[in-house]
Amino acid sequence: MQKMFRTKYLDPDFRKNPKTDSYCIICQRDLKDGQSARLICYELDVYDAIHVDDWEEAADEIKARRAPHLESVVYGFIGGNCAKKLGLDFSKEISK
Numbered sequence: 132m133q134k135m136f137r138t139k140y141l142d143p144d145f146r147k148n149p150k151t152d153s154y155c156i157i158c159q160r161d162l163k164d165g166q167s168a169r170l171i172c173y174e175l176d177v178y179d180a181i182h183v184d185d186w187e188e189a190a191d192e193i194k195a196r197r198a199p200h201l202e203s204v205v206y207g208f209i210g211g212n213c214a215k216k217l218g219l220d221f222s223k224e225i226s227k
């Protein structure tokens with residue numbers, strides 16, 4: 132099925148092992164308190180970030196083509212620099 136929403140591969144660096152639950156999905160570095168971070172939404176296992184304007188639509192579409200009992204999209208954080216590289220329209224500002 133053709134994707135009707137915009138995605139971008141996150142290309143996570145799995146060589147690193149985050150020590151906390153709050154880490155950047157892309158570079159896998161822990162996010163420190165006060166460090167700028169942004170919220171992203173991506174397809175589980177596939178690591179395709181979804182364009183902010185398409186979050187709801189994409190979640191519905193992905194849910195429709197995956198097994199319904201499985202989680203389809205997940206939310207995570209990325210650091211400020213990684214967010215810039217990815218394109219700011221693929222993440223939302225959060226207050227931390």
Ligand SMILES: [Zn+2]
Binds near residue numbers: 156210
């Ligand atoms: Zn990062």
